Amino acid sequence: xxxxxxxxxxxxxxxxxxxxxxxxxxxxxxxxxxxxxxxxxxxxxxxxxxxxxxxxxxxxxxxxxxxxxxxxxxxxxxxxxxxxxxxxxxxxxxxxxxxxxxxxxxxxxxxxxxxxxxxxxxxxxxxxxxxxxxxxxxxxxxxxxxxxxxxxxxxxxxxxxxxxxxxxxxxxxxxxxxxxxxxxxxxxxxxxxxxxxxxxxxxxxxxxxxxxxxxxxxxxxxxxxxxxxxxxxxxxxxxxxxxxxxxxxxxxxxxxxxxxxxxxxxxxxxxxxxxxxxxxxxxxxxxxxxxxxxxxxxxxxxxxxxxxxxxxxxxxxxxxxxxxxxxxxxxxxxxxxxxxxxxxxxxxxxxxxxxxxxxxxxxxxxxxxxxxxxxxxxxxxxxxxxxxxxxxxxxxxxxxxxxxxxxxxxx
Amino acid sequence: xxxxxxxxxxxxxxxxxxxxxxxxxxxxxxxxxxxxxxxxxxxxxxxxxxxxxxxxxxxxxxxxxxxxxxxxxxxxxxxxxxxxxxxxxxxxxxxxxxxxxxxxxxxxxxxxxxxxxxxxxxxxxxxxxxxxxxxxxxxxxxxxxxxxxxxxxxxxxxxxxxxxxxxxxxxxxxxxxxxxxxxxxxxxxxxxxxxxxxxxxxxxxxxxxxxxxxxxxxxxxxxxxxxxxxxxxxxxxxxxxxxxxxxxxxxxxxxxxxxx
Numbered sequence: 001x002x003x004x005x006x007x008x009x010x011x012x013x014x015x016x017x018x019x020x021x022x023x024x025x026x027x028x029x030x031x032x033x034x035x036x037x038x039x040x041x042x043x044x045x046x047x048x049x050x051x052x053x054x055x056x057x058x059x060x061x062x063x064x065x066x067x068x069x070x071x072x073x074x075x076x077x078x079x080x081x082x083x084x085x086x087x088x089x090x091x092x093x094x095x096x097x098x099x100x101x102x103x104x105x106x107x108x109x110x111x112x113x114x115x116x117x118x119x120x121x122x123x124x125x126x127x128x129x130x131x132x133x134x135x136x137x138x139x140x141x142x143x144x145x146x147x148x149x150x151x152x153x154x155x156x157x158x159x160x161x162x163x164x165x166x167x168x169x170x171x172x173x174x175x176x177x178x179x180x181x182x183x184x185x186x187x188x189x190x191x192x193x194x195x196x197x198x199x200x201x202x203x204x205x206x207x208x209x210x211x212x213x214x215x216x217x218x219x220x221x222x223x224x225x226x227x228x229x230x231x232x233x234x235x236x237x238x239x240x241x242x243x244x245x246x247x248x249x250x251x252x253x254x255x256x257x258x259x260x261x262x263x264x265x266x267x268x269x270x271x272x273x274x275x276x277x278x279x280x281x282x283x284x285x286x287x288x289x290x291x292x293x294x295x296x297x298x299x300x301x302x303x304x305x306x307x308x309x310x311x312x313x314x315x316x317x318x319x320x321x322x323x324x325x326x327x328x329x330x331x332x333x334x335x336x337x338x339x340x341x342x343x344x345x346x347x348x349x350x351x352x353x354x355x356x357x358x359x360x361x362x363x364x365x366x367x368x369x370x371x372x373x374x375x376x377x378x379x380x381x382x383x384x385x386x387x388x389x390x391x392x393x394x395x396x397x398x399x400x401x402x403x404x405x406x407x408x409x410x411x
Numbered sequence: 412x413x414x415x416x417x418x419x420x421x422x423x424x425x426x427x428x429x430x431x432x433x434x435x436x437x438x439x440x441x442x443x444x445x446x447x448x449x450x451x452x453x454x455x456x457x458x459x460x461x462x463x464x465x466x467x468x469x470x471x472x473x474x475x476x477x478x479x480x481x482x483x484x485x486x487x488x489x490x491x492x493x494x495x496x497x498x499x500x501x502x503x504x505x506x507x508x509x510x511x512x513x514x515x516x517x518x519x520x521x522x523x524x525x526x527x528x529x530x531x532x533x534x535x536x537x538x539x540x541x542x543x544x545x546x547x548x549x550x551x552x553x554x555x556x557x558x559x560x561x562x563x564x565x566x567x568x569x570x571x572x573x574x575x576x577x578x579x580x581x582x583x584x585x586x587x588x589x590x591x592x593x594x595x596x597x598x599x600x601x602x603x604x605x606x607x608x609x610x611x612x613x614x615x616x617x618x619x620x621x622x623x624x625x626x627x628x629x630x631x632x633x634x635x636x637x638x639x640x641x642x643x644x645x646x647x648x649x650x651x652x653x654x655x656x657x658x659x660x661x662x663x664x665x666x667x668x669x670x671x
Binding site: 376380 | 452459463578580582583585586590593601618
């Protein structure tokens with residue numbers, strides 16, 4: 001028994017010896033992060049103490065854990081990329097990284113992960129950046145609790161907050177991204193989870209999907225971004241319980257769907273967007289339990305959208321509930337609550353007895369001649385909308401909600 | 412003139428209709444606020460009411476008052492008074508008392524609700540200013556119609572037609588012309604089109620202040636650029652003022668030559 005114990009102790013000691021701590025500070029033997037990485041062996045921990053470290057092009061090529069105590073500042077002095085991770089199993093925690101160089105030929109990032117697995121990036125604060133966290137051909141990583149504050153002014157010379165490129169199975173959680181070009185950008189990134197992030201005041205999109213399939217994004221807040229959230233050319237994306245707010249401007253929308261198939265959009269809230277959801281060429285999408293409040297257009301259907309179903313959503317006080325630009329309709333609207341519904345419910349089962357037509361004649365006219373929007377809320381428009389409601393001529397006559405609810409749905 | 416204005420004003424203040432009008436707005440304001448619980452939403456709903464009802468009531472009331480007080484006017488004409496001051500006094504009496512009903516009727520509930528603490532105060536004041544402008548414009552137009560028509564029925568008919576035209580038919584024609592000429596650049600035309608009709612002008616002014624401009628897309632950008640700036644605001648108010656001054660000018664001219 002005793003022998004065993006000694007043996008175990010010996011192993012433990014060996015392990016402890018093996019995984020060393022290396023401290024970095026201005027008065028320590030090791031004063032730069034670069035030299036610390038050079039000295040470190042695999043699976044060591046580098047502890048960076050409070051201070052300012054003017055370094056760039058730091059390459060972490062061993063499985064290390066880099067921990068910052070009290071947010072040490074890594075200042076790249078605008079010279080280029082700051083940290084590049086090329087090894088598997090790297091953890092970076094608690095650094096304050098500023099001054100990433102701007103380039104028109106290379107995407108310099110505050111922190112880049114290249115071709116590695118099982119990385120963990122957490123508690124970072126990034127400021128004055130070009131690209132923030134750039135994940136390149138890397139899988140199975142976690143990015144959480146980071147704060148990215150950019151100062152982007154123009155699209156062409158600014159980068160994205162968190163970018164995933166050819167990377168699968170990445171979890172992005174609890175990050176705060178603001179004032180960059182695209183808050184979170186996914187390109188060829190499959191099976192990722194984007195959760196509980198806040199993306200605000202970005203120049204272009206709060207979240208941007210390109211050619212990325214089977215991803216889930218949920219419980220995120222996207223507010224006041226240049227154009228909103230764009231989901232393009234992707235399949236089987238699940239969008240749950242997100243908040244899209246105040247994406248207000250002449251070319252803005254809460255969410256843009258372009259060439260999206262088989263997605264699920266459930267439990268989201270769209271408030272005060274110029275266009276809640278802009279749909280183009282998207283098929284077999286389930287819209288359920290979403291709230292559309294005070295938008296200009298709740299849903300704008302641009303064309304080539306088939307077999308979508310809109311059930312049990314709340315449409316509250318939007319200037320236009322739905323805009324359509326064709327007379328063909330293959331989408332189903334059922335059991336939604338429409339605040340503009342004026343029908344009655346004689347048997348009191350909560351379902352209106354008269355079908356509701358969500359497409360107004362005026363929204364059809366505006367689609368055709370955008371200038372006519374100037375007549376919004378004019379008495380004449382109310383009259384023609386009413387007559388179109390009674391006998392539809394221009395709008396698709398099968399586009400109606402046969403079971404409009406009489407009370408707002410609460411879930 | 413001031414004396415006649417005072418008499419007309421007090422006469423109207425005593426009349427039942429002013430109170431009904433005031434009570435209507437009071438009720439409207441209170442109901443809207445307590446059903447909506449949202450000041451800026453209430454302002455939008457109010458705008459819908461104001462741009463339709465204020466011109467209608469202005470025209471009807473103006474015509475009615477002129478015909479009703481015709482005998483008193485004839486009595487006044489026998490006195491050594493300037494004709495223009497008689498009619499202008501009456502006109503101002505009607506217009507001022509109507510705008511007062513509007514401003515008090517809507518202002519009181521909103522102040523009680525806490526307008527001064529809200530950010531909607533500028534939108535609301537703009538609403539009241541345009542409402543007052545509309546009252547002045549349509550009462551003046553009504554006086555014009557009444558002065559030109561001895562026949563009461565004809566006068567009322569024209570007045571209602573005028574309201575119908577500016578509130579509804581004009582927009583219809585406007586819409587048709589926008590659709591017909593959709594292949595051409597339309598922003599100038601739509602700008603001019605809105606400037607020419609006081610109802611459309613007030614509606615656009617308020618809508619743009621309420622930041623619906625983002626809905627307007629490209630056209631909205633142009634409109635916002637025009638109406639959103641102080642320059643545009645001043646131009647719009649000048650346009651509204653011209654709409655008041657021209658009919659008044661005609662009242663003066665017409666009344667000078669008219670036989671009684």
